[in-house]
Amino acid sequence: MDMSTPITACLVIIGNEILSGRTVDANLSHLAKRLNEVGVQLREARVIPDIEATIVATVNAVRAQFDYVFTTGGIGPTHDDITSASIAKAFGVPIHRHPDAERILREHYPDEQINEARLKMADVPMGAELLDNPVSSAPGFRVENVYVMAGVPRIMQAMLDSIIPTLRGGEEVLSVSITTDLAEGTVADGLAEIQARYPDIEIGSYPMYKMGSFSTTLVLRSPDSARNEAASIEIRTLIVQLDGHLITPELV
Amino acid sequence: MDMSTPITACLVIIGNEILSGRTVDANLSHLAKRLNEVGVQLREARVIPDIEATIVATVNAVRAQFDYVFTTGGIGPTHDDITSASIAKAFGVPIHRHPDAERILREHYPDEQINEARLKMADVPMGAELLDNPVSSAPGFRVENVYVMAGVPRIMQAMLDSIIPTLRGGEEVLSVSITTDLAEGTVADGLAEIQARYPDIEIGSYPMYKMGSFSTTLVLRSPDSARNEAASIEIRTLIVQLDGHLITPELV
Numbered sequence A, B: 001m002d003m004s005t006p007i008t009a010c011l012v013i014i015g016n017e018i019l020s021g022r023t024v025d026a027n028l029s030h031l032a033k034r035l036n037e038v039g040v041q042l043r044e045a046r047v048i049p050d051i052e053a054t055i056v057a058t059v060n061a062v063r064a065q066f067d068y069v070f071t072t073g074g075i076g077p078t079h080d081d082i083t084s085a086s087i088a089k090a091f092g093v094p095i096h097r098h099p100d101a102e103r104i105l106r107e108h109y110p111d112e113q114i115n116e117a118r119l120k121m122a123d124v125p126m127g128a129e130l131l132d133n134p135v136s137s138a139p140g141f142r143v144e145n146v147y148v149m150a151g152v153p154r155i156m157q158a159m160l161d162s163i164i165p166t167l168r169g170g171e172e173v174l175s176v177s178i179t180t181d182l183a184e185g186t187v188a189d190g191l192a193e194i195q196a197r198y199p200d201i202e203i204g205s206y207p208m209y210k211m212g213s214f215s216t217t218l219v220l221r222s223p224d225s226a227r228n229e230a231a232s233i234e235i236r237t238l239i240v241q242l243d244g245h246l247i248t249p250e251l252v
Helices: A027-037 A052-065 A083-091 A099-108 A116-122 A153-166 A184-197 A225-241 B027-037 B052-065 B083-091 B099-108 B116-122 B153-166 B184-197 B225-241
Strands: A007-014 A040-048 A068-072 A095-097 A123-125 A129-131 A140-143 A146-149 A174-180 A202-210 A213-222 B007-014 B040-048 B068-072 B095-097 B123-125 B129-131 B140-143 B146-149 B174-180 B202-210 B213-222
Touching: A007 A027, A007 A052, A027 A040, A027 A068, A027 A153, A040 A052, A052 A068, A052 A083, A083 A095, A083 A123, A083 A140, A083 A146, A095 A099, A099 A116, A116 A123, A116 B184, A123 A140, A129 A146, A129 A153, A146 A153, A174 A225, A184 A202, A184 A213, A184 A225, A184 B116, A213 A225, B007 B027, B007 B052, B027 B040, B027 B153, B040 B052, B052 B068, B052 B083, B083 B095, B083 B123, B083 B140, B083 B146, B095 B099, B099 B116, B099 B129, B116 B123, B123 B140, B129 B146, B129 B153, B146 B153, B174 B225, B184 B202, B184 B213, B184 B225, B213 B225
Parallel strands: A007 A040, A007 A068, A068 A146, B007 B040, B007 B068, B068 B146
Antiparallel strands: A040 B040, A095 A123, A129 A140, A140 A146, A174 A213, A202 A213, B095 B123, B129 B140, B140 B146, B174 B213, B202 B213
16 A cells, blocks of 8 residues: 555544533544554544534545544433434434344343343444444444444443554654753744754644743654654754753653 | 524634644633533534644634634644634635734743744734733734634633633523433433423433443533423432432542
C-alpha cells in the first residue's frame, strides 16, 4: 500500500450526558493514541445527542468522508439506547436479532435476568459483524467502515483491542515534546522560521497557565524520527538563544 | 420571547493536540453547564484540526444550524494559531489589526516583549467585537453568532464569564439524578414505561462499571421541577419493587 496516503478516522460520540456536561468523555484520547500506533489518524470527532435523525445524518456524512468511523455510546438495554437502530437506518438496512449475539447474552446472564430489554442488545443492522465484548458480553458491531462500540470506557477499550489488529494502517506519527519556561509569544517568531524549514513536520505550540505564569510545550509530529530530532535540536537552540530553559512539564 | 423554542449552541474545538490524544478537552463540560444556567442548550460539539479549509467549512455549517457557535483554540501568537484568519475567511471579510486589541496588548506587555507574533493576536475579522480576556489580555472576539475563545481553560472560562450575561436564553433544564445498585438491564423495561408516561422529560440511563460490578445512574432532565419530582418518585418506587437500593454514586 501507498505509505504516503494517510488513513483517516472520525469518532462520533453519541450521548446526551456528554452534551449536558454531566460526563466528561474519556474515549477520544484513548482512541486517538491506539489508532496512531497502527498508523490511522483521528481527524475529527463529533459529539451528538441521542436523536435518531442526528445520528443518521452524522454517520452518513462522516462515513463518506473518512476511511474509518468509530461510534461510542447508546448500545445498552434502555429506551435511550438508539444507536443500533439509527445505524441500521443510516445504511438503509433492517435491524434483526443476531443469533450469535443472542446466544452470547443467554450464556452470560442467568435465566431469571434475561428479559426483553437485555435481548434488545442482540439487535444489530442486517449484515453487521459482531465485535467481541469480554467485559459485559453484549457485543458491538461493524457495518462496512463504521465500528459501533459501547460508551463505558472499560468496555470501549476492550472492544477496541480486538478492532485494532484488523485495521489497515499507514505510518505511525512519532512525536517529540519540548517544554520551556518561555512564553509562546517569545518563541513564536523563531518557531515560525523553523516550521517553514520543516514543512513535513507538524509543530504545535501549547501554552500552559499555572499559578500566574506561563510555560510552553512545543510538540513535533511526523513519521520520520530523524527529521523530528533535527528540528528539535533547532528548537532547543532557539530556546537557549532567547535566554529560556528546558523544563520538565510535571515540575511546572 | 417564546419560552418553548429551545435556544441551541454548538462548540467547535479547534486543535491538533485534542485529536492526537495529547490533551483532553476540559472546555466542553464547563461550557455546557454555564450555557444551561441561562437556558441555552449545547446540542453538538465538533473537534477539528488546525486546517483552514476544515475550520471554514465547519464554522459555516454550524453557524447556519445553531443559534450560537462557540470556538476554542488557535488564537495565540504562534504559526499554528490560524483560527482568526479562518473565521474571517468563513465570513468572507478581511482580517485587520483591531486598534483596541493592539492597545490592550501594548499596555499588557513590557516594550521589549512586544513583537510581531504577539501583535498578531490583535488581528481579527473586520467587524468583529472584542471579548475581554482578564487573564492574559489578548482578546477573543465575536462575529455575528460565532464566539471565538482561547483554548486554555482558565482563559476560556474568563472569556465565557463576560459572554454569558449577553446571551438570549430559553428555559434552564433542571436535572435529578438517581443512582441504584441495579444493572441497567434490570430497570430497563420498567423505565421505558415511565419514560412513555413522561414524554416531556428526557430520562437518561448511565451504567457505571467498577471493580467487577455495575451500577446505574438515571438522570431526569426537563425545565419543570414538579414533573421531574413526580417521575423520580415513580423511578424510586420501581427500584424498590425490583429489590434494588438507592445508593450514593460517590460510594460506588
